[in-house]
Amino acid sequence: MPPTQADLVWMWWIPLLPLIGSAVCGILHLLTLRSRGAWAHKAGGHGHGHDHGHDDAGHADHDHASVEAGIGALAYPVAVLAMAVSFVLALAAVVQLGSLSDIAVSIEGPAWQWIDTGVFPIDISIVIDRLSAVMVLIVTGVGLLIHVYAGGYMKGDPGFAKFFAYLNLFVFAMLMLVLSSNLVGLFVGWEGVGLCSYLLIGFWYEKGWPAEAGQKAFVMNRIGDACFLVGSFLLVHLFGTLDLSDIAGSVAGKLSSDPGAQFELLIAGLCLFGGACGKSAQFPLFTWLPDAMAGPTPVSALIHAATMVTAGVYLLVRLNPLFAANPTLMFVIACVGALTAFIAGTTALVQRDIKKVLAYSTVSQLGYMFLALGTGAFASAIFHLATHAFFKALLFLGAGSVIHGMHHEQDMHKMGNLRRYMPQTFLTFVVGAAALSGLPLMSGFFSKDEILAHTFARGGGYYALWLIGIVTAALTAFYTWRMVALTFFGPERFDKAKFQPHESSSLMTLPLLVLAALAILGGALSFPAVFPAFLQPEYMHDWLRPVTEPGVELLGAAHPLPHSTEWILLALGALVALVFAHTAFHRFKHGPQTDLATFERSPLRARFLSEAWGIDALYTRFVVGPVRVLGLVVAALIDGTLIDGFVNGAAQAALSGGMRLRRMTSGSIATYGLWMGAVTALIAILLVWNR
Amino acid sequence: MSVPPSHLFVVAALLFSIGAAGFFLRRNVIVVLMCIELMLNAANLSFLAASRMHTLAHGGQPDLQGPIFALFVIVIAAVEAAVGLALVIALYRNKQTVSLDEVAELKD
Amino acid sequence: MANLIFYVMALVAVVAALGVVSARNPMMSILALLTSFFALATIYLLAGFQTLAAVQILVYAGAILVLFLFVIMLLNLADVKPLARIDLVLFHERKAIWTMLVAGSLLGIGAFVALQAVPVVAASAPALPDQGIDGLQALADAMFSRYLLPFEAVSVLLLATAVAVLVLAKRKRGGAR
Numbered sequence: 004m005p006p007t008q009a010d011l012v013w014m015w016w017i018p019l020l021p022l023i024g025s026a027v028c029g030i031l032h033l034l035t036l037r038s039r040g041a042w043a044h045k046a047g048g049h050g051h052g053h054d055h056g057h058d059d060a061g062h063a064d065h066d067h068a069s070v071e072a073g074i075g076a077l078a079y080p081v082a083v084l085a086m087a088v089s090f091v092l093a094l095a096a097v098v099q100l101g102s103l104s105d106i107a108v109s110i111e112g113p114a115w116q117w118i119d120t121g122v123f124p125i126d127i128s129i130v131i132d133r134l135s136a137v138m139v140l141i142v143t144g145v146g147l148l149i150h151v152y153a154g155g156y157m158k159g160d161p162g163f164a165k166f167f168a169y170l171n172l173f174v175f176a177m178l179m180l181v182l183s184s185n186l187v188g189l190f191v192g193w194e195g196v197g198l199c200s201y202l203l204i205g206f207w208y209e210k211g212w213p214a215e216a217g218q219k220a221f222v223m224n225r226i227g228d229a230c231f232l233v234g235s236f237l238l239v240h241l242f243g244t245l246d247l248s249d250i251a252g253s254v255a256g257k258l259s260s261d262p263g264a265q266f267e268l269l270i271a272g273l274c275l276f277g278g279a280c281g282k283s284a285q286f287p288l289f290t291w292l293p294d295a296m297a298g299p300t301p302v303s304a305l306i307h308a309a310t311m312v313t314a315g316v317y318l319l320v321r322l323n324p325l326f327a328a329n330p331t332l333m334f335v336i337a338c339v340g341a342l343t344a345f346i347a348g349t350t351a352l353v354q355r356d357i358k359k360v361l362a363y364s365t366v367s368q369l370g371y372m373f374l375a376l377g378t379g380a381f382a383s384a385i386f387h388l389a390t391h392a393f394f395k396a397l398l399f400l401g402a403g404s405v406i407h408g409m410h411h412e413q414d415m416h417k418m419g420n421l422r423r424y425m426p427q428t429f430l431t432f433v434v435g436a437a438a439l440s441g442l443p444l445m446s447g448f449f450s451k452d453e454i455l456a457h458t459f460a461r462g463g464g465y466y467a468l469w470l471i472g473i474v475t476a477a478l479t480a481f482y483t484w485r486m487v488a489l490t491f492f493g494p495e496r497f498d499k500a501k502f503q504p505h506e507s508s509s510l511m512t513l514p515l516l517v518l519a520a521l522a523i524l525g526g527a528l529s530f531p532a533v534f535p536a537f538l539q540p541e542y543m544h545d546w547l548r549p550v551t552e553p554g555v556e557l558l559g560a561a562h563p564l565p566h567s568t569e570w571i572l573l574a575l576g577a578l579v580a581l582v583f584a585h586t587a588f589h590r591f592k593h594g595p596q597t598d599l600a601t602f603e604r605s606p607l608r609a610r611f612l613s614e615a616w617g618i619d620a621l622y623t624r625f626v627v628g629p630v631r632v633l634g635l636v637v638a639a640l641i642d643g644t645l646i647d648g649f650v651n652g653a654a655q656a657a658l659s660g661g662m663r664l665r666r667m668t669s670g671s672i673a674t675y676g677l678w679m680g681a682v683t684a685l686i687a688i689l690l691v692w693n694r
Numbered sequence: 695m696s697v698p699p700s701h702l703f704v705v706a707a708l709l710f711s712i713g714a715a716g717f718f719l720r721r722n723v724i725v726v727l728m729c730i731e732l733m734l735n736a737a738n739l740s741f742l743a744a745s746r747m748h749t750l751a752h753g754g755q756p757d758l759q760g761p762i763f764a765l766f767v768i769v770i771a772a773v774e775a776a777v778g779l780a781l782v783i784a785l786y787r788n789k790q791t792v793s794l795d796e797v798a799e800l801k802d
Numbered sequence: 803m804a805n806l807i808f809y810v811m812a813l814v815a816v817v818a819a820l821g822v823v824s825a826r827n828p829m830m831s832i833l834a835l836l837t838s839f840f841a842l843a844t845i846y847l848l849a850g851f852q853t854l855a856a857v858q859i860l861v862y863a864g865a866i867l868v869l870f871l872f873v874i875m876l877l878n879l880a881d882v883k884p885l886a887r888i889d890l891v892l893f894h895e896r897k898a899i900w901t902m903l904v905a906g907s908l909l910g911i912g913a914f915v916a917l918q919a920v921p922v923v924a925a926s927a928p929a930l931p932d933q934g935i936d937g938l939q940a941l942a943d944a945m946f947s948r949y950l951l952p953f954e955a956v957s958v959l960l961l962a963t964a965v966a967v968l969v970l971a972k973r974k975r976g977g978a979r
Contacts, residue, residue, distance in 0.1 A: 695804035695805055695808055695848045695849065695850075696804075696805060697804075697805050697808050697809075697848075700916045700917050701808075701812075701916075702845075702849065702916075703912065703913075703915070703916030704912070704913050704916045704917065705812045705815065705816070705845070706912065706916075707908070707909050707911075707912025707913050707916060708816050708819075708909060708912075708913075709815060709816065709819050709838075710908060710909070710912060711905040711906065711908045711909035711912070712816070712819040712820060712822075712823055712905070713819065713822075713823075714901075714904065714905045714908055715823060715901050715902070715904075715905040716822060716823035718900075718901040718904065718905070719823070719898065719901050720823065722828055724828055724831075724870060724873060724874060725822070725823075725825075725828055725831050727870070728822055728831055728832065728835050728870060729822065729823065731835065731862070731866065732819055732822060732835065732838065735838070735839070735842055735862070738842075738854075738858075739842065739845070739846075742846060742849060742851050742854065743849070745851075745935060745936075746849050746850060746851075746935060749850075749935050756935045756936070756937070756940060757935070758935075758936065758940060758941065758944045760851075760935075760936075761851055761853065761854050761935065761936035761941060762941070762944060762945065762949050764851075764854055765854065765857060765941075765945075766952060766956060768857060768858070768861050768862060769861075769956050769959075769960070770956070770959075771862070771866065772861060772862075772865060772866050773959055773960060773963040775866045775869060775870070776869060776963050776967050777963055777966055777967060777970070779869060779870065779873045779967075780966065780967040780970035780971040781970055782873060782877075783873065783876070783877070783970070783971045784970050784971060786877050787973070792877065
């Protein structure tokens with residue numbers, strides 16, 4: 004039983020500090036609007052000067068003129084401070100957790116009863132256990148770095164304070180998601196991150212398409228949320244509680260006592276998996292993530308790489324026995340993950356927008372995580388989640404730096420040779436690319452290899468999935484180094500007369516450096532089992548064992564691979580990565596001619612790939628189209644004819660009735676008298692009748 | 695007299711309905727006022743009939759509520775007739791008519 | 803015998819009422835009303851209400867009807883000639899039908915209640931007190947003890963009425979006739 008310690012109120016500051024920070028930033032934003040007068044935040048502000056000490060005459064991703072932040076500039080230190088203290092507290096909590104003996108594996112924060120349903124109570128309570136420790140460190144740590152970065156990136160934006168308000172709010176929601184001890188609190192965080200994602204994607208809604216992208220993300224998430232809710236209803240029905248550890252602990256008992264429950268568990272697991280697909284952009288609910296690149300790059304880094312999209316993975320690991328109870332379901336999850344990884348990988352090959360490459364790459368890597376989940380390698384999924392957070396955030400922030408220095412140019416075909424102009428960005432970006440592509444000894448190498456090894460070890464149908472995985476690894480390496488080559492090498496394809504690319508401020512490059520270090524060193528979290536013991540291999544696995552054990556037991560551990568096979572797989576992974584990285588680099592280091600040639604040779608295939616196999620078009624044609632038509636029909640028929648008719652008809656009836664009644668006011672006293680007499684007679688009749 | 699009180703009430707009812715009919719039908723304002731007096735008389739008759747009924751029921755103990763009320767009704771009727779006729783005079787002075795048809799001033 | 807007189811007087815009252823309603827000349831209406839009042843006074847007397855019969859004649863027939871008469875004469879409505887122009891008994895068929903309906907239902911209710919709901923008294927009526935039901939002494943006693951307040955109120959009302967009539971019927975200063 005976890006020890007509930009009364010003096011752990013300070014744990015609540017971890018999620019609450021960002022919330023307070025968000026509120027303060029919001030107030031600062033309102034004050035800024037007031038001081039600017041007329042609540043206008045169109046381009047140009049109201050003649051405020053451009054006298055920044057820093058070098059940004061224009062912003063990536065949008066073409067607002069620079070606006071002085073005024074009092075809103077306070078939002079930056081407020082937000083960063085909130086994140087920093089939250090991170091420190093999280094660190095302290097994890098240290099305290101780590102000091103506990105193996106038996107006690109979680110610290111519970113004080114709880115408030117929210118709703119008493121009569122069957123079971125719904126509390127607001129947070130728990131830090133082995134799993135949420137990992138998550139909370141990632142969220143606050145990487146979040147802190149991104150907050151620091153965003154101060155430089157968003158400088159001059161009219162909505163500076165608003166941005167940090169949203170960002171802090173998001174962190175709060177994400178923390179509630181990972182820290183909550185029951186499904187309801189988790190769902191509150193789940194919805195909260197969806198909301199913040201919507202707000203932040205559409206941050207520059209004046210441009211039009213970001214608003215649509217935000218809406219698309221939200222609606223797709225909603226589909227997943229519906230599945231999530233159905234799943235949680237089923238869980239209540241099955242277990243009579245929504246407490247996460249209780250549910251996870253009761254699955255085994257339920258299975259043994261009631262074999263028929265396996266089907267119900269399957270359905271519940273399927274529903275929750277559906278919810279995870281929506282949030283983590285798995286096939287078929289992934290088309291929102293590339294569109295989400297319309298938001299500012301720090302948003303893409305934080306929400307759509309490191310944290311929000313990993314919520315689905317977290318959910319599955321948290322309730323791993325539920326899914327492990329059905330081997331069929333596990334295979335389905337693995338298949339969906341592998342398929343997603345492959346589709347996204349092929350799509351990333353032909354993207355011209357640097358952010359889109361990274362977006363599809365994220366979808367692909369998330370697919371890897373789900374593949375890991377499907378093989379029962381829950382700890383591996385979390386490990387990959389962590390390393391991915393490091394190097395993907397690094398890559399996104401680097402891309403932001405590039406875009407920032409290129410004066411909002413995002414098309415790689417128009418870049419080139421940027422390593423001369425942005426050395427720090429270049430170096431850190433290369434580190435991130437190395438990690439992503441799985442070059443040996445980088446963090447990404449270890450995490451990806453672990454996943455593939457586990458997949459291989461499962462055998463049977465999983466061999467096919469392993470094959471897809473290794474092919475996707477090749478694709479990953481290829482598109483990653485294509486991206487690097489096109490951006491930083493080759494001839495300069497931009498107009499040097501118009502502008503000069505420049506390195507970004509230290510506010511932006513410092514986080515890049517920290518993340519680069521993490522991307523290199525992150526592999527130490529879980530060296531492969533075949534490594535010598537002094538390196539403490541599979542540390543992450545040991546750390547997470549209390550959480551993942553029930554699921555692994557239920558599923559049945561895979562046959563451990565012989566050491567030789569593992570070394571072969573390691574070598575194979577390294578080889579594939581190196582070969583394809585080299586090929587891509589050399590093919591593209593002189594410019595995008597290969598791309599253009601490919602497009603010319605088979606434009607149809609190029610289009611098919613670049614639009615994610617046409618899935619988005621499919622949705623537009625078969626889902627959005629009919630829904631829109633339905634909406635028009637309903638608006639015309641029900642709203643126009645029925646409701647308007649009813650309301651207007653009522654008004655008309657009142658009018659005409661009134662006009663008819665008006666004729667009664669003839670002024671003829673005798674008529675009035677007659678009416679009075681008639682009513683009197685009526686009353687008299689009624690009185691007599693009722694005797 | 696041993697007429698059952700119900701017959702007295704019937705007479706009152708008759709008088710009242712005739713007065714009502716005249717009140718609705720006649721155009722001359724003064725005649726309308728007269729019909730009102732007729733109705734009031736019918737009411738008086740009802741009061742007295744009831745009083746008689748009670749008196750007989752209580753073995754000769756006179757019930758004075760009926761006559762007292764009837765007395766007041768008569769006074770009120772006088773007052774009302776006076777004021778009504780004053781109004782008629784004022785009306786005639788302004789409109790040169792006492793026909794209800796021509797005084798539809800309340801018309802919308 | 804008294805019963806016979808009652809029924810005759812009742813008939814007279816009703817016929818006279820019809821006359822009030824249907825007479826062309828307002829003067830005729832007044833005379834018919836007078837007849838009705840007298841008949842009613844007789845009925846009151848027969849029923850044992852002496853004082854009230856007297857009051858009926860004094861006030862109703864002697865004051866109110868005279869007032870009506872004055873006004874009719876004042877407005878020269880007694881002339882025969884303008885009659886046909888001024889007054890018609892029935893002017894709308896529809897109005898007449900509705901009136902019959904309303905008045906008829908009032909009558910019906912009244913008769914129904916009278917005949918059904920009023921308890922029947924013994925055939926042989928017990929003797930009424932010497933002075934009748936409303937002997938003057940008894941009436942005065944009641945009026946000045948129990949019903950003093952309404953009495954006073956009515957006297958105020960009469961005062962107010964006098965004032966009101968004066969104001970209403972007054973000729974405008976220097977205005978139209």
